Amino acid sequence: MTPFLFWALKGALFLLAVAMLCAVWRLLIGPTAQDRVMALDCLYINGMLMMLVLGINYASNVYFEAAMLIALFGFVGSTALAKFLLRGEVIE
Numbered sequence: 001m002t003p004f005l006f007w008a009l010k011g012a013l014f015l016l017a018v019a020m021l022c023a024v025w026r027l028l029i030g031p032t033a034q035d036r037v038m039a040l041d042c043l044y045i046n047g048m049l050m051m052l053v054l055g056i057n058y059a060s061n062v063y064f065e066a067a068m069l070i071a072l073f074g075f076v077g078s079t080a081l082a083k084f085l086l087r088g089e090v091i092e
Contacts, residue, residue, distance in 0.1 A: 026039040026042075037078065040081070
């Protein structure tokens with residue numbers, strides 16, 4: 001691994017961690033339910049991206065599979081929360 005890639009991955013991990021902290025802050029403080037749902041969306045996307053960066057850093061396929069699962073469950077969770085906020089129920 002080149003020194004540039006090494007430092008770029010470390011910088012990306014740091015910035016993603018800062019973005020996750022900002023999303024957690026909005027999740028806790030958010031004045032409306034829609035703000036909290038958007039914070040959860042941002043949180044799972046940042047978690048997925050962090051898994052992808054770790055997969056590149058450690059050259060392991062396990063991180064890529066974990067990122068795919070996070071994306072799948074995050075999408076399903078976001079859809080369920082949006083439907084709940086829109087209609088008040090998830091299952092019809």
